[in-house]
Amino acid sequence: MVDTLKDKSIQLSHGGGGKEMNKLIRDLFFAEFDNPILRSEEDAAKLDLHGANAFTTDSFTVSPLFFAGGDIGKLAIAGTVNDLAMMGAEPQYLSCSVIIEEGFSIKDLTTIVRSMAKELKQSGARIVCGDTKVVPKGCADGLFINTSGIGRILRPNISAANVTVGDAIIVSRDIGCHGAAILMAREGLTLESALQSDCATLWPIVEQLIAANIPIHAMRDATRGGLSAVLNEWAIASNVGITVNEASIPVSDEVKGLCELYGFEAMDLANEGTFILAVPNDIALGALEIMQRFGHCEHAAIIGTVSDELVGKVVLRTPWNTKRYLDLPQGELLPRIC
Amino acid sequence: MVDTLKDKSIQLSHGGGGKEMNKLIRDLFFAEFDNPILRSEEDAAKLDLHGANAFTTDSFTVSPLFFAGGDIGKLAIAGTVNDLAMMGAEPQYLSCSVIIEEGFSIKDLTTIVRSMAKELKQSGARIVCGDTKVVPKGCADGLFINTSGIGRILRPNISAANVTVGDAIIVSRDIGCHGAAILMAREGLTLESALQSDCATLWPIVEQLIAANIPIHAMRDATRGGLSAVLNEWAIASNVGITVNEASIPVSDEVKGLCELYGFEAMDLANEGTFILAVPNDIALGALEIMQRFGHCEHAAIIGTVSDELVGKVVLRTPWNTKRYLDLPQGELLPRIC
Structure with a gap:
């Protein structure tokens, strides 16, 4: 624990490679992330890895x-756990590297x-190595964190290039919540409703889909660039056309309201616990049923289909039955959403 | 190549997850780091790994x-390659994650x-995954880079806890050059001499030591905290006493001069291409000979011995034959040296 550190702030010496840094690493990072690999304190973690x-x-x-x-x-x-899960990989080992601005509250850092x-417990992944840098006041904005991760691939064929004509496109929940929550926090808005980021570890639900032998063709969490970015990447990488029914895309009233207010498209907004699946059409309802059993995925929905028409493009069918291309987002979206 | 980008600066949209980011990643990072694993463009790189x-x-x-x-x-x-090499591991796969301040010169980024x-060629390691974040002006200082790495362990028993009574301590070259070069750059000093950072990839020399079957007990690059930090960590982790002959430690006149001027100890200064070895005493001269054949290690020297006296401590024997403890550095050393 860091009782001796509380009420204090980070000093340059906490990144100097000497006594103070050792104490911070032991009392905070090692104490919270404790496991035998991390505790070895070598220049690198030793891992026993086999296969893909x-x-x-x-x-x-x-x-x-x-x-x-x-x-x-x-x-x-x-x-980082989600990036592994989206490859059909069981998240196992993570690194944690922090860049801290001098003066940052040790209480906040501890939180x-x-x-x-706490979030590591959702997947069972472990932090096995790390790095701590401190930069002078004004050289960073509070705290930046890098996490890198390694996971054992259980399903090797999941790929952005594997979306197939006849596939159904599924989204795991209502979109845009993370981007909207960040926007709200930054603008100091308080809505009456409880709009929250969708930030969540997706491995438990992916593990269920894999255990049920769902033949997942492609899977991607819709982070920066949102749903639009994922579908456009897939259409190009798989050389297919994707048609999406706008009315089928789950969007909460709160996110819709914020989008209208600020001129954003919900489909371009970032998510941090929402993923897109491409599966054979005849499997789609089964996959949906598995997902909807999870608290995080009650609003999972089939939103589109894959064809060999308009290859490389994503077509959005509006509720008025008109069609338009859904493009890859461009220009200044919300910065620093992740 | 990034010809269309040159003379320009990084915009927030280069980190937005849309068209501009894709272009920057393809035209710069993919172009320079090109390899088949990186080019797959999935959420994570797929690696085939076996064993330790x-x-x-x-x-x-x-x-x-x-x-x-x-x-x-x-x-x-x-x-990062050196952290792997110091574990007796052949550096293989690296990640590259950048945090760029809005307005940063694309020309400098390209350089x-x-x-x-270019440095990757020294070890043969490859960048296989990456991430690009852009933060608004004033939220970072130019550019921060995170690299994480994976390497195949060829010698599993190298450890800070494996330093053994009777070992000799070897340093691979003259110490303190990186810290001194950063200090010089920051203070705007220009010395007549050519003081340069020791920054270098150490894998080629480590590979030779491994190929020669040198029984390396411990090996560590002396980065933040310098020689002092490494030796103190070893003395504690291995429960031994380490005695160092100050006169045997190679230090250039330029580094000595800067240390006198600024009140630093060369042994506390950071290095970025200098490593310390603990090997059985009867092997030490053989190891030294192998190292001295390398351009980077002409000044490699045996600087100390390991005993069961004053366990957990590092004793420095001065040129006047007095003794003092060499402590783990503390307080504000040079910040942002790495």
């Missing part, structure tokens, strides 16, 4: 650090590290 | 970004990414 593994990295710069439904710590774990430790 | 692997992470925040003997890009590759690509 997924390896991913993400840096988190979200502002504000605390928002409705999560914080940068929860996000840093869920984000964030505990939030990371 | 080392996994490490480092974030680089060095200031200034360019210094005599290197830049943040070279440092980010050498630093840095090319410097990374």
Whole structure:
């Protein structure tokens, strides 16, 4: 525990490689992330790995650090674990590297590290190595976290290039909540409703889909660039056309309202615990049923189909039965949402 | 190539997850780091791994970004590759995650990414996954890079806890050059001599030591906290006493001069291409001979011995034959040296 550190703030010496850094690492990071591999304290963790593994990295710069439904710590774990899960990989080993601004509250840092430790329990992944840097005041904005991760691939054929004509497109829940929650926090808005980020670890639900032998063709969490980015990448990588029914896409009233107010498209907004699946059409209802059993996925829905028409494009069919292309987002979207 | 991007600066949209980000990633990172695994463009890289692997992470925040003997890009590759090499692991797969301040010069970014690509050739490691974040002006200082790495462990018993009574302690070259070069760059000093950072990839020399079957007990690059930090960690982790002959420690006149001027100890200064070895005493001269054949290690020297006296402590024997404890550094050392 960090009782001797509380009420204090991070000093440059906490990143200097000497006594103070050792104490911070032991009293905070080792204490919260404790496991035998981390405790070995070598230059690198020793892992016993066999066969196909997924390896991913993400840096988190979200502002504000605390928002409705999560914080940068929860996000840093869920984000990297989800990148592994989306490859059909069981998340196993994570690294944690922090860049802290001098003067940052050790109380807040402790809250964030505990939030990371709590979120790790959702997947069973462990932090096995780390790095701590401190930069002078004004050289960073509070705290940045990088997490990289390794996971054992259980389903090797899931790929953005594997979306197949005849597939159904499923979204796991209502979209845009993370982007909207960050926007709300940043603008100081308080809605009467309880709009929260969707930030969540997706491995438990992916594990169920894999256990049920759902033949997943493609799977991707819709983070920066939202649903639009994922579908456009798939259409190009798989050389198919994707048609989406706008009326089928679940969007909460709160997210719709914020989009109208600020001129965003819900389909471009970032999510941090929402994923898109491409599965054979005759499997889609079965997959949906498995997903809807999960608290996080009650609103999972089939939103589109895959064809060999308008290859490389995503077509949005509006509620008025008109059609338009859904493009890859461009320009200045919300910065620092993850 | 990034010809269409040159003379331009990084915009928030380069981190937005849409068209601009895709273009930056393809035209710069993919172009320079090109390899089949990276090109797959999934959420995570797919790796085939077998047996004992080392996994490490480092974030680089060095200031200034360019210094005599290197830049943040070279440092980010050498630093992570060296952490793997120090575990007796062949560096294989690296991630590259950047946090870029809005307005950062794309020309400088290109120089840095090319410097990374060049340094990768020293070990044969490949960048297989990455992440790009852009934060608004004032929220970061130019550029931060995180590299995490995976390598196949060829010698499993190298450990800070494996230093043995009777071992000799070897340092691979003259110490303190990186810290001194950063200090010099930051203070705007220009010495007549060519003081340069020691920043270098150590795998080629470690590979030779392994190939020669040198029974390495412990091996560590002396980064933050310098030689003092490594030796103190070893003395505690291995429950031994380490005695070092100050006169045997190679220190250049330039580093000595800067230390006198600024009140630093060369033994506390950071290195980025200098490592310490503990090997059985009767092997030490053989190891030294192998090392001295390498351009980077002409000044390699045996600097100390390991005993069962004053366990957990590092004793420095001065040129006047007095003794003092060499402590773990503390307080504000040079910030942002790596």
